Amino acid sequence: MKRDEPFTQRQQAVLDCALNLLVAGGEKALTTAAIAREAGCSKESLYKWFGDRDGLLAAIVEHQASKVRAPDALDGPFSKQTLIQELQHFAENLIEVISSDISLALNRLAIGQASRGDVALGRTLLHKGRGRIGAQTTRLLSAAMQQGHLETAPAKEAYHVLYGLVLKDTHVRLLLGDELTAAEQDTATVARKAVSDFMKLYGATTED
Structure with a gap:
């Protein structure tokens, strides 16, 4: 399967099984035999769909990252309120996905592999995960700047500020086993506060 083709429903179900195995048993549980048994498919099908183990891990990352509904640049003019709503939806969804047991398990696996000199999964997480999400959101911020809703600034830099305001140190704390307060x-509420702080930093003081 070409990387730019969407996963079929059957393939998505198989990837969900793989993610559940990873959460339940860690890296040792993530074998092709275990995935095939859990998903009710053959190892040959896994290889046909995803290739080798690295290809399977890349597909798992891509599937998990697709759960973050990063906003695309809106067609035509849009209001500042629409921008704020889009950013709030994105921020809330980002927190939920990044804080999930599945995302934490993937990141812990990447960290463990990197400690042994294998950085392939870590690079995949950055490229297929955070990179894809960032590219889409950056385009929206760029469009908002062009329409005068945000002060003109490097859109990629603005995205990194937004990302930091949304997640703060939450991801690191969860990876280290900390628990979130109520x-x-x-x-x-966290998403609204993050977007409000972002708009204080980047919101245009006057609009045409």
């Missing part, structure tokens, strides 16, 4: 688990 207030931090209120993703809608």
Whole structure:
């Protein structure tokens, strides 16, 4: 399967099985035999769909990253309020996906492999995960700047600021086994606060 082709429903179900195995048993549980048994398919099908183990891991990352609904640049003019709503939806969804047991398991696996000198999964997470999400959101921020809703600045830099305001140190803390407070688990409120702070930094003071 070409990388630019969407996963079929059957392939998505297989990848979900692989993710569940990773969460439940860690790297040792993530074997082609175990995935095939759990998903009810053959190892030959796994190889046909995803290639070798690295290809399977890349597909798992891509599938998990697709759960973050990064906003695309909107067609035509849009209001500042529409921009804020899009960013709030993105921020809330980002927190939920990044904080999930599945994302944490993937990142822990990448860290463990990197400690042994294997950085392939880590690079895949950056490229297929954070990189894809960032590219889409950056285009929206760039369009907002062109329409005068945001002050003119490097859009990629603005995205990194937004990302930091949304997640803060949450991801690192969760990777280290910390638990979120009740207030931090209120993703809608956290997202609104992050976007509000972002607009204070980048929101245009006057609009045409």
